[in-house]
Amino acid sequence: MKLTVCWKWVTVDGGEPDDRWAGVSPADEAALETALTVAAADDEVVVVSAGPPGAVAALRRALAAGATRAVRIDTDGAASRDVATAVAAIAAGSDYVLCGDYSLDRGTGSVPAFLAADLGAAQALGLVSVDVTRRPVRVVRRLDGGRREVLDVPAPAVLSVEGSVARLRRASLAASLASNSAPVDVVGGPPRSEQVAVVTAYRPRARSLPAPAGGTLTRVRDILDIGGEPVHSESVTLDPPAAARRIVDQLRDWGHLPA
Amino acid sequence: MPDPDVDVVVVGAGPAGAAAATVLARAGHSVILLERGPFAGSKNMYGGVVYPRILDQLHPQWWEDAPVQRWITRRSTMVLTDDQALTVDFRSERWGRPPFNGATAYRPDWDHWLAAKAQADGATLVCSTTATGLLREGGQVVGVTTDRPDGDLRAHVVIACDGVNSFLAKEAGMYGEVDAANYTVGVKETIALPKDVIDARFGVRGREGQDIEILGGTGGVNGGAFVYTNLDTLAVGCVLKLPKLSAQALRPEEIIDGLKRHPAIRPLVEDGEVKEYSAHVIPEAGLSMMPQMTGDGMLVAGDAAAMCLAAGIWLEGVNFAMASGMYAGEAAVEALAAGDASAAGLAGYERRLRDTFVLRDHRKLRRAPELVLSDRVQHLYPEMIANTVERMFRVDNPAPKPGLRRIFSDERRRAGVTLRDLARDALDGLRSFG
C-alpha cells in the first residue's frame, strides 16, 4: 500500500525564513502519525512538501519519525490549485493521502479538496478521528453546530485531520541521527502565483445597523442610548492583581456575581 | 567493551558546546552535539553583550559573518540613588572596527551561528533531544542516555556543556553542596523601539551601541542592573542576589518596573513596547563554587562548570564558555590521540584553563562578587558618592564652596561608613580591578 502525507512548511510569526522560526502545523504532524499508524511494515509512506529549500529540515524530521521517502517540490508562494496538482503527481497511486485540515498561513483547507479532485479520489476533510483498523477506513468529520458525521471512506481517498487527532511519535535517536543526512528528492514545481494582494491587519467588517424605528422620542433615545444599559467600552492597562479586582468588580456590576 | 557510537558526545549546544564540538570535528573526530531545544540557542537568554575576541583563535575574521546587533563603542557605569545618578561614560571609535571589543547579539542568533559552524566543520547536531543521564562502566563515563527511544549514546568522552546547574556534572558527583547564596537571578525585558529613536537617545549611529552597567536601581535588593542597545530593541534587566530577593518579597518584574521609572532610565526606555520577559539563574561565586572539572571520560565546561565571570554587575559568560569549551575540545583531542580518556589523559583541560584568562581572571576577580554585592557597596556607597558629587557641583551662594575632602568626610560619616571599612573595600577593589 502507498500512503502520501502532505506537510506544509510555514514560517511562524513572520520570522526569518529559516528552520528556526518555521515548522509544520500540529495538524500536519497528526496526518503523518495517522499514516504511520495505518501503514504496515512494508508499506510506503511518502512525505511531500511543496516549498523552499528550508522545508528539507522538516522533511528529514518526518523521515526520522518513520516516513520511507521524502519529496520536496521546489516552489515558493504557489497557489493552492497549483500546489495540489504538483502534489497529485507524486501522490498518484496512493491508497490514502493524509493532510492537515488547514495550513497555518493560508488556512483555507483547499489543497486537500483539490487533491481529491485531481486524483479522482474520495475526500473526507476536517476529521476529528480516524479509525484505521477498519476497511474501508471509518472517520468522524466535524460539521457545523456541534454535529458530526461518521463516514466510510473507500480508497483511494484524501483525508485531512485536525491537530488533536494524533500526536506525532518521537523518533529514535538512531533515526534522528540518520535523518541528518537522509536524502530528500527534489522535483520542479509551479511558479509563484501572480495574485497580488493588498495586506492589512485584520479588522472586522463594518455592519449596517437598521434604521431606528418609532417616534421621534424613541429614535433620539435609541441614538443617544438613554434608558438602556450604558455601553461600556473601556481599555485599561493594569497589573495582574488590579486586573483581577477589576474583573470581579465588573462582573458584580453586570450582575454576574452577587454584590 | 562495545565500540562507542562516536568519539565524543557534547551535551548542550550553547557557546561552550559549539566551541568544543568545532575543535573536535576539525581534528577529524566524530562528535555529536546534543541540544534539548528545537534549535541551538532557542532556550538561551542572557543580558546581551558578548566579548568574542577568543574567537580570533577558533574562527579568524569571525566578525564578517557573526550575527551582531551593535558593536559596543560606548560603555558607561552608572550609580543610582532614588533621585540621583552619577555616570562615568567612556566611548571609543576603535571599538567600532576590527578586531572590535564587545557586541550585542541575540542568543538564538549567536548560538545558532556558532553551532552551524560546528556542523560545517563536521559535527552532528541533534536537537530536541535531552541527555537524561550518564552511562558508566566502573568509574568511567562511557556515554549518555537521552529521552529518545533507543536513546543511549556511547562515546570515549562526554563533555558536559549543559549550562548552569549542570545536571550531568551533578550526576557525576562533581559538585559539592549547592548553596543558594552562590546564585543570583537574572531577569530581563526586551523592549522594542525604532532604530532611529535608540540612536538618538543613546547618542550612537549605524552599528554603534552602548552598554550601561548600573549600581543601585534594584529596589533595595543587592544586585545590579543593565541597559544594552540592540538594533531596534533594548535589553533592560537586573541581576539580583537570591537570598535578598526572597527576603524582600519583591518580585523581579517589580524591580525592573522600578528601574524603568527611575528619572535617569525612563527617558531611555519610555514608549517602548515590551516584547519579551525572561529570567535565568547565574552562578555568581566564581572560583569558590567551581566543581571538579575533569573525570574519567568526562569534562565539564562553560556555565556547567560555573565559569561565568559574574563580578556583581558585570557579567562575562559567553566568552568564558567559548574558551573553556574550546580547551575541553583540545584536551579531548589529546586524550583520544593518546588513547587515554581517563582523568589523567584529560588533564590538559585544567592546565589550559589555569594558563589562560579563564582561571586567571577568575582568580584576580575572586573577591569582586562579594565586594560588589556587599551591603556597603550596595546601600551605603551610592548615597555617599552621589551626595558628595551633588554638593561638589552645587552652588550654595552666599555660602562659600566647601572643599572636596570636607564634603567627602561629611558624607562618609553621614552614611555611617567607617574609615577602616572604606580602606578595606578600597584595597579589595584595587586587588580585583586594579
Place this chain on the structure above:
Amino acid sequence: MIAVIPVRDGVLPAGSDEAIAECAGRALVVGSGTATTDLVGRVDDVVLVELGPVAFGRWAAALVADVAELTDADVIVCPNSPDGRDLAPRLAAALGRPLLAGATRITAAAVQLARAGGRELHEVAPDGPFVATLQPGVRDSESFPPTPVTRTVESRGDTDTGDATVVEVLPPDVRTMDLAEAARIVGGGAGLDSEQRFEQLDAFAAGIGATMGATRVVTDRAWVHHDKQIGTTGVVVDPDLYLAFGISGAVQHTAGLGDPDHVISVNLDPHCPMMTMADLAIVSDANETLDELVHLLGETDFDGVADA
C-alpha cells in the same frame, strides 16, 4: 453572483443567510431534501437542485454538467461552513476557475480574504469568474420577500466518483451542548501558557457559574478536548457573558461567538480584534491575572453565584 448552499435533509449550514445576502438574494440550494428547506424570507430568487446524499465529487460534477445558473454566474459564493468549504474547491476544479477561500467580503471586483490565522486581511482583485467561500459571522443577513421565485432543476447526479459514504450524522453531544447553551463562557487562547492553565481556567469558570471554552490553537495542542472549541469549525455559542483570556479574536473564533451582551478581554496586545470588540479590555498578563482571580475568588465568600 450566486450563492451555492449545500443542504442535508433540507438543513441549511452555518453562514447560509450571509452568503445569500452577499449575492443579493440569488441562490442555488443543492443537496438532499432541498424541497423541504425553509427559505421563507431568506432568499429572493432560488433554484433547488436535488442531488441526494452528500458526495462532493459527484455533486460538483453534476452541478457543472446540468445547472446553467451555475455556469452562467461569474461569481459563485459558498458559505465557509464545513460542507461549503469542502464543496467549493470541487466546484472550482470542475469549472476550471480560481478559488478564493475564507473571504470576509466578496464583490465581482474585489475580495477580502482572512489569512494568517485571521490576523491579516488580503484584498485581491479577481480578473475573471471565480468561486469564493464567505466566512460565517462577518456580515448581517437580509430579509427578502416571503415568496421567492423558486425553480427546480433535475440533475442526473449519478456519476460514480468514488465518494465517501455517510454512515450517520451525530447530533451535538452533551459536552458540546453544555457549551452551546451556556449563558456565561470563559474562553482561553494561546496566550495561556500551559495545559494546567486550562484546569485553572475551568476552576475559575466554575467559580463564577460559567463554562470553559477554548480556541482552535489550544484544542489543536490537545490541551483541551475539541468539544470545547468555540468557533465556526467548533461549537457555535451564544452566551450573555464572554471572558477571553489570551485570545486574539480571529474571525473563525469570533464568528462562533454569537452576540454576547458583555465581553471582557485580557490580552497583552491592546489592538487585537478581541480587545476591540470587548466592553472591558484589560491589557495585562492573562496567566498571572488568572492566578490572581483564582486567589481572589478563593478568599471571597460568595453566597453562590448570581443566577444566569
